[in-house]
Amino acid sequence: MTQLHSPTPFIEAFVTGSTGWLVLNRPDRRNALNAEMWAAIPPLMKSLDGHADVRAIVIRGAGPEAFAAGADISEFGEARNDAEAAARYERLNGEAFAAIRGSAKPVIARIQGFCIGGGLAIALACDLRVADGSAAFALPPARLGLAYPLDGLRDLAATIGPSAAKEMIFTARRLVAADALRIGLIDRLAQDIDAETAALCAEIAQGAPLTITHAKRAIDFITDRPGHEDDAEVAWLAGRCFDSEDYAEGRRAFAEKRKPVFHGR
Template sequence: MTETDKMLAHTEDGVGILTFNNPERHNAVSLDMWEAAGTLLEGFAADPAVRVVVLTGAGGKAFVSGADISRFEDERADVAAYERYNAAVERTTALLAAFPKPTVAMIRGYCLGGGVAIAVCCDLRICSDNSRFAVPAARLGIGYAYGGLTRIVDLVGPAFAKEILFTARQFTAAEAHQMGLVNQVVAHDELDAYVRDYAGQIAENAPLTVAAAKVAVGEAVKDPGERDLARCDAMVRACFDSRDYVEGRRAFMEKRKPEFEGR
């Protein structure tokens, strides 16, 4: 298996699916995988046929188990290598955090370290009931970057964030749901069908409306002085000026399913 094979992407009915495909290492992520993931996400962002993106892991045992430590001798051997690795991680997580379309992390099994960092960059997280979550940085002597920390705090609040980071222990799916780290917990054998239907519902909705809602929610969690309300207003006006708004009204009156185009 080449490094390129370790990141897979395909599209199904308006849903782009990005798969971390390194199951022999529980989908631990190498430098090449981080770089490939960023490129594939850019492709999904530019493709008008893709309305929602699902991220998942291959093999059935893990979403992402963190960094591929077996590659550290090569990928973090010196300062230049370390900086290249960090640049790839920051590029991909920044792309994901600011992605223009809805993103869903479909989590089965282990979601550890960098896996949690990826998951919290997504808009929504759905996991199987046998999933396990942890940020083990405190057991490895690794410093956790501020950007990743703030995303965890934004989701679960400071008290749970401290528990995750201070203890470095594994949390069950039920605990992750209780603290707000995941949106839904689904039976292991029902996860694929559930997420397929869930993403499909989003993909069928008006893309401009969904995009406007995503931006507005993102602005709402910023400090008041940093909010771009003009951008929010412009996106709302674009919805009312769109062909999709006409289609939505007509479909409602005609009692049929709307066919939105994203324009």
């Protein structure tokens, strides 16, 4: 395991094999995110994204009780006490979400326990979501009187569709894992979440990294997710695949009836 330097003890980042890990580490507060944690996410995601060995990144909460129970509401009296302060706070949130979406590598949310508010927004900024039966989901802005960020609504609607997104916001109803799977909020419901997450990361690690990056950017583009590339950038990423050593390796492996070994170049 390679530990990465974190600017806060409330988030840990490390690499094991081909998987990078970002751990929300505030279990005594159900991993509720304070300003220090929001600010630490972009540099840590950049470090994981730039690590040569990493093929997939997993975000999880410390302990089984919560992925993240949302933003730390105890900070709202100062951090969101008026429109100007709220805008500053949302910029901090937005930079964290953009760093997750902007990773060139697949990002997976591994979810146990509470995944509420800002915690769910982090999970929605990921590419895939794996949960076990303990997971519980909700978006409570209508119970707090605040406006949910536009990019977060785009992530939500792109994941579950506009009607289901409206229902989640309008009602603030808590969803159990089976309900979340039914509406597409999560992609896999696991009995053994560690084994399921490890298997998914291993499958991803066998693929061609440049192809995966192109597919991620292209799908975000066609579904109008926040921060998507323009069509020229997507076309450039496609061309990079066809010019790559990995494409040559894929063709050779197919002809030789063996598994390809990709290096992302």
